[in-house]
Amino acid sequence: MKPDYKNWMPIQMIIGFLVGAIIFFILSLIFKENILVINQGWNGILFVIFLVLTIIMALICLYMYMLYRAFDYNGGRKLSKEIIEKTAKFSRVVEEGKVLDIGCGSGALTIAVAKENPKSYVIGLDRWGKEYASFNKKLCEDNAKIEGVSARTEFIEGNAVKLPFKDGSFDAIVSNYCIHNIPSRDRQKILLEALRTLKKGGTFALHDIYSRGKYGDMDGFVDKLKSKGYEKVELIDTTDKFMKKREASLYFLNGSGILYGKK
Structure with missing residues (x-):
């Protein structure tokens, strides 16, 4: 049996940002396809805002995953x-x-x-x-x-x-x-x-x-x-x-x- 020292980068935080990225991506699709029609101008603006937020959240999630891999006691870098x-x-x-x-x-x-x-x-x-x-x-x-x-x-x-x-x-x-x-x-x-x-x-x-x-x-x-x-x-x-x-x-x-x- 091996000890479990967990990870300095909490997996819950990575999951949180991943879920956030998915939610913002879905919202961007909603406004892109005019599923919720406010008006054409606002739909376009909201699509861009949610798409940008999707990218930001996804990049943060990816970076945190890199940290998780680097600090993992069972990973390659340890x-x-x-x-x-x-x-x-x-x-x-x-x-x-x-x-x-x-x-x-x-x-x-x-x-x-x-x-x-x-x-x-x-x-x-x-x-x-x-x-x-x-x-x-x-x-x-x-x-x-x-x-x-x-x-x-x-x-x-x-x-x-x-x-x-x-x-x-x-x-x-x-x-x-x-x-x-x-x-x-x-x-x-x-x-x-x-x-x-x-x-x-x-x-x-x-x-x-x-x-x-x-x-x-x-x-x-x-x-x-x-x-x-x-x-x-x-x-x-x-x-x-x-x-x-x-x-x-x-x-x-x-x-x-x-x-x-x-x-």
Whole structure:
């Protein structure tokens, strides 16, 4: 039995745009054939509008399908799997260390970190929102059981904006493409909330899209952490390490990087 890590591109969204394209195409035919006669001029205008909407929806649907194929764990490219496994390589913890994975989704990174650190205990946290309706706690637990790490993993519901843990609770913190999805004017504040739960001497590897539009001045943030006494902080560009640059541009992953260091 294989684990089911689902897909970063929800199939429901693809189906939604496909249905939209079909509906707009039918409406364009209705007005083209004058089935609903308003007047000749308006029928022609509405035909063009609905035909344009059909093309737009169809192109979006096709692009989303390309994303789905690229990120599919069972597909040819397996980009999600590659990114998860490479992110997990940055999760170095002491023996029997405790790790937090923020935004665990289907449990992929939590499980990969548990495999990478055979004596660690890894907690995966997520709010499992409706936008990823197929991701849930049971799915994570089932995947961990199939992968043979259920005894060293735990999955809980929580919000990255306010983590349900005391200061200095973990030996390592990891995350993958989570925080940029959280609506916020200050995502650096969310990063600080994550680092609050890290022990002195603990490591962190937070992989995300660190564009200025999403995070502001990250070079300044790195300097800020260093001024606070962090032993090591660096922002490692992953657009040509975890994927091809062409893929980063095509799949809106430009700006991808790992905020990596030691407290």
